[in-house]
Amino acid sequence: MKSSQQANSFNPSYYVGIGASAGGLEALQAFFRTMPKDTGMTFIVIQHLSPDYKSMMDELLARCTDMSISIATEGMVVKSDHIYLIPPRYNLMIFHGNLYLEKHNVQKSNHLPIDVFFRSLAVDQGKKAVAVVMSGTGSDGTLGIRSIKEAGGMIMVQDEGSAKFDGMPKSSISTGLVDYILPPEKMAEELLNYTRHPFIQKSKSMEVNMPQNMDTLAKVNLILRDYSGIDFSYYKENTIARRLERRVSINKCQKLEDYLEFLVESDKEKDVLYRELLIGVTSFFRDVDAFQCLRKEVIKKLVKEKSIRIWSAGCSTGEEIYTLAMLCLEEKQKINADCEVKIFATDIDRHSLDVASQGFYPDSILSDVHPELLAKYFTKVENGYQVKEEVRKMVVFATHNLLKDPPFSKLNLMVCRNLFIYLKPSMQQKILNMFYYSLSPGGYLFMGNSESLGEMSEGFDTINSKWKIYRYKKGFQAPIMNEMKALEPQKQGQVKGWTPDTDQRKTKQINGFGDSIIQAVLPPSVVVDGQDHIVQVINNMNPFFEVKQGRFSQLLFHHLPSDLSIYVSGLLRRLRQGEEAMISENISELEGYPEEQTTIEGRKFLLENTPYYLISFRREPVRRVETKSLEIKTSVREALNQRIEDLEKELQVTRENLQATVEELETSNEELQSSNEELIASNEELQSTNEELQSVNEELYTVNSEYQLKIEQLTEANNDLNNLLNNTEVGAIYLDRKLCIRKITPMVTRITHIRESDIGRPIAHIATLSNYPELLTDIQQVMDALKSVEREISTENGTWFSRIRPYRTAYNAVEGVLITFVDISELKLAQADLDESRQKLKAAEERARSHKEDS
Template identity: 55%
Template sequence: MKKKETNTDQKGAEYIAGIGASAGGLEALQEFFKAMPLKTGIGFVVIQHLSPDYKSLMDELLARYTKLPILKADDGMLVEPDKVYLIPARKNLSIFHGRLMLEDQGARNGIILPIDIFFRSLAKDIEKRAIGIILSGTGSDGTLGTRAIKEAGGMVMAQDERTAKFDGMPRSCISTGLVDYILPPAEMPEALYNFIKHPFVEKAKNTDAVLTGDEDGLRKILMTLRDFSGTDFSYYKENTILRRLERRLSINRFERLEDYYNLLTNSDKEKETLYRELLIGVTRFFRDEPAFEVISNNILPNLLDGSKKEIRIWSAGCSTGEEVYSLAMIIRSYLDGKHLNVEVKIFATDIDKHSLEYAGQGIYPESIVSDVDPVLLSKYFTKRDNGFQISESIRKMAIFATHNVLKDPPFSKLDLIVCRNLFIYFKPDSQAFVLNLFRLALKSGGYLFMGSSETLGVYTEAFDVVNTKHKVYQKKTGYVSNLGKELPGSFVFRKSESLTDNTAGQKRFPRKEQLTDKVLERMLPPSIVFDDKLNVIQVINDINPYLELKPGKFSQSLTNLLPTDLIVVINNMVRRLKAQKEIIAFEGVKILKAEKTFKVNIEGRLLLEDGENYTFIVSFFDIEQVETVRESRNVVNFETQIKDQLSELQYELQFTKESLQATVEELETSNEELQASNEELIASNEELQSTNEELQSVNEELYTVNSEYQSKIEELTQLNNDINNLLNNTEIAALYLDSKMCIRKFTPSFARISKLMEFDIGRPVRQLATAFVYPDFLSDISNVQLKLQSIEKEIITDSNELFLLRIVPYRTDFHAVDGILVTMVNIMSLQNERFKLKLSNQRLQGALEMGHMAWWEWNIETGVVNMHENKAIMLGYTFDEFPKNVYKVCELIHPDDYNRTMDEMRSHLKGEKPKYDVQYRIKTKSGGYKWYWDKGGIVERDATGKPLKLIGLVIDISDLKALQLSMDKNS
């Protein structure tokens, strides 16, 4: 694409707001820009869903509500502050180095997502200075884009669903929990301006966190958040936490941590918002696609070589599950392509319960079509009303569970661990701790898949590099996972470090709970406190020698932590304790661990009974320690008890099998019938879904077009009313003829003149009486139609009224001729004025001739003199012969009178005399002289007072002078 030359002196906008709008967005945009100040420094880029065959009127419609310059986006155009840029039809818009980039719009999987495309590029280009705003619209376009802006540290706004004509886009965006402001469009500009002008935002433009130095305030906030969520963020990088805190302070318009802490302690909503803010997950389907190609081409062939019946994968920090399902899809595709039958278990964990619930449903917005290959989309997704849902076969491969990698035990015997972009949030010691867990949890030869900006740190020697660029590693052989020996005894249920205040000069005393723990450790052997559902409540002393972590999803149940032999004993012990409520002991219980058998004595007690809720404690003793136990107890022969219990269990198992078989047969019959019905419904649903998608897309485009047309119709109606009122009140008679010379419209004034009626509209004008206006009316119309030249004339109607008639071609905005326009203006009053003027002129002419007078007008700048013809006639000249230049006229003055006359004129021009008044002799055409009496004065000046024009009257006084001379001689 050819780039246009750009002006390098232009300065781009520091903040750029991408505004996504679709159906119903016109009104929202008008409200938004009507309230937007003219000087904010923000550049605005409006992204709409536009019909490819429709010329958008958005620039005209918005211009009525804002004085901000509105431009159609062009390729290479720099986004400048305080300007609005509109996306063109049939184009996708992105941004690079502050300049807009256009490319032809192509639908992927039948869906066009211009808002997501622009928002993602905006987040990548200007990061924390990016602003995403979602207004009214259907669908979910913009949801993934706003997530990208939040990941980059930008700010997101969404229209309040209650004010949106169509709430699909705002609702989808708000459901992510990442929206900073939810407001009506008219209230957004004020919040936006306050946000960018906040001191933290201003100072942090080109630096890291600004909010530093208040360690005590930060500690209190983290402690409050830990008590609320159970997550200890003190293990996270401080700079990351401070930047997110600055964002919350800016949005709530605080400048001190103490003020924000007061809000946090009193608002569970703000606690939840801050918690979600700190847990923003960087994820999408097939994020960093080349990395997944490495997994598909280099890792899966080794893992799925046919030698294994099961592979175990752990996705740590899985967020909303896109990455988990991406991995599941490529594995399923590989298995199907190779016709392999391998059970795949993907343990997907995160500390964010909301994200896990979202991932478990497997329903994603329709905007994922921009990330998922069309083949995979059609194969592994089902279209739903609110997006796409992962197929059940893929969902079954993933097991989602809440898990904290810094607190909870890892899964074991893993073939692959995926942990991408989680370490970047941890402090270095936390990173090393988790990496060691991953090393222990992987099988020899297992693989580790990390984020592009993450490293192995001190564990580089423990892994071989599979792909350096995409951070894929393989555990070296020789490193054997031995959780029982390598994990600290307190690890399984480790509590986070206390964040209690430690002010200067104040001693720190142990808590009551710490003292109790110390006493129990000194007084009791290794023990476990648990409830009647076998869920662990507390661990006392080191129980690692008795642990045996089982593969699969981690839980705090004893069934997942202890060997099977011990579970059988403890189950039996629980039943006896509920019934006998006395100490129960089992001696010589055999335990098989690490291919070695050893014996242990076990003692159980009922600690608490609250209705149907029980709390037990079980203690473990080595054989040589048995003699130290002195309390009375009920000792059970372990082997006898096991035989009795096995017989009871075998009977129950046989009965259960028979019942199960009968149920299975009934279900198989029902399932076959349901399967047939289901297949028919699926086929029908797919057809309806496809039709619905097409209708939805068309409906959205039609609504946008209709909104703009409606606005234009209102504007045209107003203009039409204005014109009608103008024509009616000015009494201009007008007749409109179409291209076929049929009457299209006429004004009341024309109807009065021509006697036309409403039913004449649509009739050819030639069918009417030929002289209904004046005799040549039809022939004049024909001439104008043929020659396309206007006619203007004065006519007298049958009512003896005088009109000025104009017949002109009717031209459209595109300069095409589409009929004839006839206008008639009554000029009877003008005619009367003409008569009066003519009479006045006749009287003036007579007076001038009889009085031997003439008027003159001198333009001082040009030197031109306009005059009455009498001035020339009185000197024997014709009007054309007499000079019109002031200097030529002055040359005719008698030499003896010339200086005196000029001095008189100069005195008046200088303001020394109010009037010009002089008598002089002037030469006639025959060579003689006549006496003139010349009077005049200035009638026009410029702004500085300089004279521009003089007007005067000249009188022939020759006869008067001759009479006076004669009288002087006689006397």
């Protein structure tokens, strides 16, 4: 029983992975100088080390902390209150609390040990994982902190102002996932505050089923909805609760109610919480085996078709999208297929879509993308890689809310991975229902490893149950989708295009407007917005509308006859140009109304500074009028035809000019493309060389920092030695192996003829001591026999004790001769006095003995 308790005491409460590179030594020392030795945590330090250099980090850190420091070895058990250092030439990983080493791949020029360790730490320890990123160049650690965040861990990053090299901190901060940005000396306090918070220690927890907590969660969702336009009430309560517990502890609030008050006042915290809930962690070829299975079972078959439509919902920062695009290109090239691939990538987070559309990713993607694909589909740029245009042009990115926006249709492949794990089961089924109707017959569905079809399993055939690949099953009668309640963004801008749901407040106002018009006995009318979407229909519009086949559209011109659309389009154009009201009267000869005349009237009005347009239609039978009136109508028709003809001619001229311009641009573009390819080739070579130099420079900086500290220690030791020799008044002469003077102490100049200016000269060239002619002989004897020689020397200044011995290094190698002189004048005088006293005592004893014998 005692041994088990002792074993448990060694289990760390938290596992703190610390990534540092150039300039990281000072940061590490500042961090551990303020960290108590009994926190219960363990610290694993990952550095960029030169493979041929023996690091002295353990000795240097030992001066700043009382914790035990060890170099990691294969299978080492991690204990609390210990510091572990990565050895050179290896990547470090953790599995079930044990450390394991993996030798660097010599074929890779760029190693990312921090990302490798952070990812293994996230998988192994989950919520107990803490990632700390300190000074360094490049972007190592950026992908690793994403994994830590997804697993529920905490992220700390050194602030850019205190970092000697801000590349790694800046790259991590740009992800928006960092919890603390602090100088190293303040990290310890915040780390301890975080780990000791009751919510983190689980001495308290947020019971989501408690009424007061449910009310608070509802208020948080309301605040976020008003701020971002996204309703998080469809998310699982436990998911929201876990995120809230982290934010409560990070902001040092003791209760959820305290945090709610803070959230109301802080727009910054609203944005942070919004991003926390929308956290999208992805990577290239995430679950490599899953994508290999998708390529073999799905993409290989689809590229044989003339065209492919793929939709990826919740695409986050785009790594998964570009993975799909590369797989499609690879399969097309493999069978030389002429297949058009169009990928629709959507997400609710505008920031993530901006990152995805740029197609720029840090150097750390090297660990995820095969070198062959990297060279083929990426261009090396400063601090990262850019997806090539041939891949990016296959993808269309758009903001889309699955909970309310209409889906894409006629899809060959639907990809939605690791999104359902955040949503309530009822919402999952509604979205899967929507996916089913979006797929073409024979289309495929690709989901995440932790997700399932649930009630929709009867609508799909299973292609691979492990990697969640399914195929559309014909004949399945899915339940009718209920309308999903959601809100459009109010502060982030409106989503372009019509959506089935509109803001309830505006709808009520438009309805109110319609009611007042109806009371005024308007003819059949329609209200449209600035994008020609129907907002309100007043009275019976059936005589003027045509419901066409296909998916229903809210666009006005999809429901009007073609000839009537011409007049309505012109009227709306004039209203948008500034007219307040327009009317087109006595329109005849419309195809649908051969014996009738139509009058169209349009008015513009504003509602909360938003323009709306009221279009009214009236019909009446054609009246037989006098010839003069008919001539007027004929002239109106002729004028209209002439106007159309003029517009067509103008359009033709514009097209010809545009074509000429396009041809000129294409010619210039070809020349620029040729020059650009040459520049890209040169840039790639320079970039490769720069990467190698940067890596070497980073390692040299780390080595130089350690050497600098060692030099300071040696300087201190040398000063201590000089002070010792000077204050003990010992004369010392250091000779090298060639018997040249290497160093002397000040006392030597007082008893010999040697001066500071003689350093470097052979001792045989100097008359050192006239009363010690055996000096050179004794020195040579010591060099030959490697045994010490001792003599007493009398000088004008007194009597000296001389000792000549070999000068040995720390490895016991003889590197010269050391001659020391110790003043023994006082000792000689004392010896003489002692001898005289002894003689007097001896004489007295003899006299006493003689006197005794006489008596």
